[in-house]
Amino acid sequence: MRTALAAGGLLLRPFRASDAPALIEVxxxxxxxxxxxxxxxxxxxxxxxxxxxxxxRREGARYSFAVLAEGVLVGQVVLKRGAPGGAGSEVGYWTAAAARGRGVAPRALAALTAWAAETFAADGLVRLDLFHEGDNTASCRVAEKTGYPFEGLVPAAPPRYPLDGHWHSRPVGATG
Structure with missing residues (x-):
């Protein structure tokens, strides 16, 4: 299983202890x-x-990647695999303030999506879901730009999820 990915000038790799100061700053x-x-x-x-x-990562349930541009932490993408052999998994991401608006999230999410399909399709993965707060219009744009069409609303679940959310989904292997 590959643990480092390239994505249009970005490097995606597992987080390291040495990332702690940058993580705190972000x-x-x-x-x-x-x-x-x-x-x-x-x-x-x-x-x-x-x-x-x-x-x-060790347990096979969550594959988190630090997203680096020129050696600087600019984001995170994550695949939440859940049960081995399960049909669906969830993806997520965030982008550091200084990197927003530069295409980091779409490039990193596209790389993660391709990696998930390549790595887990034979294990039964057929769908990737993406959830975000309903007022996060930037995440909505990233999802749609990366081939995750809007599927519906998810009711709020306070206090952890105080607002209704958006659910986006795409079949594994879909292009977009």
């Missing part, structure tokens, strides 16, 4: 904090976050 952005569920504000939280991502 999480200072109020827009990012508005949409992510697990915030990283200091070294202890960064260490826990990194361990959670590493454990998810």
């Amino acid at each position: 999480h200072r952005d109020p827009v990012l904090r508005r949409y992510v569920r697990d915030r990283v504000t200091g070294p202890d939280e960064a260490a826990r976050w990194l361990e959670t991502e590493d454990r998810g």
Whole structure:
């Protein structure tokens, strides 16, 4: 299984302990904090976050990639695999403030989508789902640009999900 991916000038690779300072810095952005569920504000939280991502990869349930441009952390993409052999998985992403509007999220998501199909289609993966807060219009544009059409609304589930969300989905192997 490949663990490093290239995407139009970006490098996607598993997170490392050395990413902690950059992760903390990226999480200072109020827009990012508005949409992510697990915030990283200091070294202890960064260490826990990194361990959670590493454990998810080891267990085959969560494949998180640091997105780097010229060696700088500019985002994250993640495949939440769930049950091995399951038909569906969820994808997610975030982009650092300084990298927004530069096509980072669509390029990284396209690479993750292709990797997921290549890696897990033979194991039964047939669908990739993407969820985001309903007021996150940038995520909606990224999803649609990357071939994840809007499927419907997801009701709010406060306090973790205070607003209705959007559900996007695409079949594995679809182009877009």
